[in-house]
Amino acid sequence: MLKSQSLATRLPTTKQLLGYMPRYIISGVVALVVLIPLVTAVLGGFKTSGELQNDPFGLPKSFAGPNYTSILTGKTFWGQILNSTIVMVATVTLIILISSMAAFIFARLTFPGREIIFNFFVLGTLFPLTVAVLPLYITLRQSNLLDNLLGIILPQVAFSLPVAIFILRGFFRTIPVELEDAAYIDGCTTFGFFWRILLPLSRPALATIGVLNLVGSWNNFLLPLLVLNKEDLWTLPMGVMQYQGQYGSDWAAVMAFVTLSMVPAIIFYFLAERQLVAGLTAGAVKG
Amino acid sequence: MQLSSETKIKSVAQPAQRRRKYAKLLTILLFLAPAAVIYIYFVIFPVVQSIYYSLYKWNGLGPITNFIGLDNYTKALGDKTFTTALSHNLLIAVLSIFIQLPLSLMLALLVARHMPGRSIFRMIFFLPYVLSDVTTGVIWSFVYKPEGGLINSAISSLNLGEPQAWLGNTDLALFAVFVVMCWKYFGFHLILYVAGLQQIPADLEEAAKIDGASTLQVLRHITIPLLGSTIRISIFLSILGSLQYFDLIWVMTNGGPVGASETMATYMIKNGFQRFQLGYGSAVGVILFSLCFIFSIAYQRVVLRRDLAGSGALT
Numbered sequence: 001m002l003k004s005q006s007l008a009t010r011l012p013t014t015k016q017l018l019g020y021m022p023r024y025i026i027s028g029v030v031a032l033v034v035l036i037p038l039v040t041a042v043l044g045g046f047k048t049s050g051e052l053q054n055d056p057f058g059l060p061k062s063f064a065g066p067n068y069t070s071i072l073t074g075k076t077f078w079g080q081i082l083n084s085t086i087v088m089v090a091t092v093t094l095i096i097l098i099s100s101m102a103a104f105i106f107a108r109l110t111f112p113g114r115e116i117i118f119n120f121f122v123l124g125t126l127f128p129l130t131v132a133v134l135p136l137y138i139t140l141r142q143s144n145l146l147d148n149l150l151g152i153i154l155p156q157v158a159f160s161l162p163v164a165i166f167i168l169r170g171f172f173r174t175i176p177v178e179l180e181d182a183a184y185i186d187g188c189t190t191f192g193f194f195w196r197i198l199l200p201l202s203r204p205a206l207a208t209i210g211v212l213n214l215v216g217s218w219n220n221f222l223l224p225l226l227v228l229n230k231e232d233l234w235t236l237p238m239g240v241m242q243y244q245g246q247y248g249s250d251w252a253a254v255m256a257f258v259t260l261s262m263v264p265a266i267i268f269y270f271l272a273e274r275q276l277v278a279g280l281t282a283g284a285v286k287g
Numbered sequence: 288m289q290l291s292s293e294t295k296i297k298s299v300a301q302p303a304q305r306r307r308k309y310a311k312l313l314t315i316l317l318f319l320a321p322a323a324v325i326y327i328y329f330v331i332f333p334v335v336q337s338i339y340y341s342l343y344k345w346n347g348l349g350p351i352t353n354f355i356g357l358d359n360y361t362k363a364l365g366d367k368t369f370t371t372a373l374s375h376n377l378l379i380a381v382l383s384i385f386i387q388l389p390l391s392l393m394l395a396l397l398v399a400r401h402m403p404g405r406s407i408f409r410m411i412f413f414l415p416y417v418l419s420d421v422t423t424g425v426i427w428s429f430v431y432k433p434e435g436g437l438i439n440s441a442i443s444s445l446n447l448g449e450p451q452a453w454l455g456n457t458d459l460a461l462f463a464v465f466v467v468m469c470w471k472y473f474g475f476h477l478i479l480y481v482a483g484l485q486q487i488p489a490d491l492e493e494a495a496k497i498d499g500a501s502t503l504q505v506l507r508h509i510t511i512p513l514l515g516s517t518i519r520i521s522i523f524l525s526i527l528g529s530l531q532y533f534d535l536i537w538v539m540t541n542g543g544p545v546g547a548s549e550t551m552a553t554y555m556i557k558n559g560f561q562r563f564q565l566g567y568g569s570a571v572g573v574i575l576f577s578l579c580f581i582f583s584i585a586y587q588r589v590v591l592r593r594d595l596a597g598s599g600a601l602t
Contacts, residue, residue: 023397030394031411034470038414041336041426052433079356104442105315121322122360124330126583130531131576133334134559135340138347142531159327161577172367190314219419220370221534226560237421241538244425258425263497269417276417280475281482284520 008193038262052252067256077231077260078237083149084218084264087235090153091217092210095160099209100202102161103168104194108180118169124162129155130222137226151227152235156217162211167282171197171205208279211272218265236261307381340569344596347565359570369571372542372549375461380529382465384522391473392518396506396519399487414476420471424538427467428454431539447497454540457547464536464548472528476521483517484510514595516593523586530579551575 044052046060064206071077106118129136136155137146146150175198183193199206221237228234234242243257269276341360344353363369394412398405415423430437431453439450453463489508495505511518532551536542542549542557555575559568 017403022403023402027394027397027402027408031408034411034415034474035439037426037430037470038454041429044429056429056435056440098321098325101318105318109315111311111315117319121326122440124326126580127330127334127576128527128531128579130533131579132330132333132337132573134555134565134572135337136329137560138336138340138565139329139333154325155329158325161326161330165322190310196319215417219421221419221421221537222556225537226556237419240419240421240425244428251432251435254425255429258422261422263386265417265419265422266414269414273413277482278415278479280478284479284524 019282041255042259044252045259047252047255049252051249052255065252065256067253068260071253071257071260077257080234080236081264083233084235084237085157087149087152087220088150088214088217091156091160092213094153094157095164095213096206096210097224098157099161099164100168100172100199100206101194103165103172104198106165107169108198110167111135118165121162121165124159125166127159127160133222133226140227145229146227147233148227149233152220154211155223156220160213160216163253164213167209168202171202175201204278207275208282211275212279213267215265215276218268236264324533337569337572337576341568341573343566344564345566347559348563351566353566355566359567360574361572362567363574368546369551369554370548371546372551372554375548376532376550378461378529378534379465379468380526383468383525383529386526387469387473388518388521389477391476391512391521392480394473395477396510397569398477399481399484412477415471416474416478418471421538423467423471424535427470428539429491432465446593450518455544456536457544460540460544460548464539467539468532469534476525478513479517479521481515487513519590523583523591526586527579527583530575530582 041058043060044056046063046065048065048200051061073114085172102121106114140151145154168196179197180193219237220235221241224235224238225241228238231242240258240261244254247253247257304342342349342354342356343351344355344359345351371415398408398412402408433439433450433455436453438453442448442450443597451459454460474592491513492509495509496502500508532550536548536550536553537556540548542553551574552569555568555571557573558564
């Protein structure tokens with residue numbers, strides 16, 4: 001180990017690679033456990049139900065199976081993708097905007113009661129959506145937000161604000177006061193400083209918040225389950241659930257639908273793995 | 288900062304100062320208003336209301352008139368289904384701490400440094416985390432399917448024993464779901480550990496090795512203690528998550544068979560929405576919430592005290 005480190009710049013020798021063998025074997029086995037269910041789902045989508053039943057592990061006889069094409073040419077799947085996208089984009093935009101405005105006040109202005117109000121917001125990190133979901137449902141019903149995408153978006157924003165405000169306030173505080181003074185001397189308004197200087201400088205922190213909530217929104221299930229009755233408003237997780245209920249015996253079709261539902265998440269994962277990891281680490285440590 | 292400079296020139300520019308003071312107040316109000324409105328309306332208000340609803344017998348539709356005091360609470364605590372659900376939550380928490388987290392830590396140690404190809408492994412391990420619980424639940428329902436499912440097919444073709452109805456057996460269902468939770472979430476804890484490990488200076492471990500410490504000794508006396516704060520946080524998140532667990536169970540077993548995998552959250556949703564006992568469901572929610580709340584506060588005060596001292600999270 002010591003050796004490998006001092007030679008880190010060079011490629012590892014065969015001997016060193018052999019030394020890593022136990023690690024590769026363990027990691028490899030775990031990687032297989034992770035991947036096998038996913039790969040079977042992808043391949044399963046190409047099979048017929050009988051094929052899947054008799055030979056779940058094998059390759060499909062033909063990759064021209066009708067399951068994928070029938071889902072992709074239908075309206076349901078695309079409608080659900082659209083709904084999920086609307087909810088996600090609106091949630092992320094609102095969270096970033098609203099939490100950065102609040103965090104700006106908490107980070108950059110001094111006024112009596114600031115810490116109390118800030119702590120009032122941070123208290124929300126202790127209220128997960130699950131525990132408040134019944135009264136939240138009543139609130140949404142009273143506000144005519146059932147069967148309305150806003151009934152998903154606004155609560156998602158509300159329950160994500162505490163962590164977002166907390167992380168952003170920490171970040172905003174690291175931006176030097178001199179910069180702010182200079183901006184004001186140059187005639188910048190408070191809003192101008194916030195919008196033109198603070199936000200652009202905080203891109204990494206905003207990306208963190210954005211990516212975290214993007215995944216959370218895309219995968220949210222409990223709220224849509226309770227709020228959305230109308231099928232044409234359903235988001236993707238609702239669609240998957242319903243598809244399984246409806247075609248439960250035709251597992252090949254279900255696998256095709258599940259596979260297609262994974263595609264956006266996986267593409268996103270490969271594009272933004274770094275931000276996601278950074279965001280989760282920051283969110284966990286600070287939240 | 289602005290204020291202090293303003294007070295100095297108080298005598299010269301009183302009206303201007305007052306105007307600026309109002310401008311500042313206005314800024315504060317405008318910038319805080321959206322967050323405050325949404326947060327109070329959708330978070331604080333429902334949480335407070337759930338306490339109110341929990342004191343009534345209410346089906347969620349008619350007027351709330353039937354005040355029954357704490358009856359909903361005594362009913363819940365006396366209901367075997369609820370206490371069993373609570374015990375399932377606790378069991379999941381214990382299993383997570385003693386199986387999932389050590390497993391994640393071990394793998395994190397393997398893929399944190401040195402090993403060529405480590406980033407590919409990390410990427411694979413973390414992949415399930417980005418999938419939705421519904422997707423995961425449906426895929427694993429197939430894995431566990433009694434006939435033609437992945438596990439039973441593997442068992443019968445390799446002659447490894449009796450095929451099982453993994454999700455349909457009261458003794459197995461909860462553990463089967465727990466395996467899926469591990470599958471989905473171990474990568475998350477692994478990522479936390481990897482980040483923690485990267486904070487530990489390599490020189491420290493190297494120095495110990497030069498002094499003749501074995502790999503295990505280094506692990507026990509240097510790496511693990513230095514990773515302490517990360518481990519404590521991952522235990523915290525793991526317990527909180529276990530207390531509120533809902534999605535995967537709803538998709539895979541719906542709490543069944545015969546309540547064998549019921550959790551507090553599935554019990555709450557069933558009573559609140561399917562049996563139209565909103566008052567009762569709210570009481571269950573308040574109990575669930577109190578447990579999370581008390582645990583969070585206690586854990587933060589006692590266990591995380593040192594870790595948070597620097598970050599100002601307790602102030």
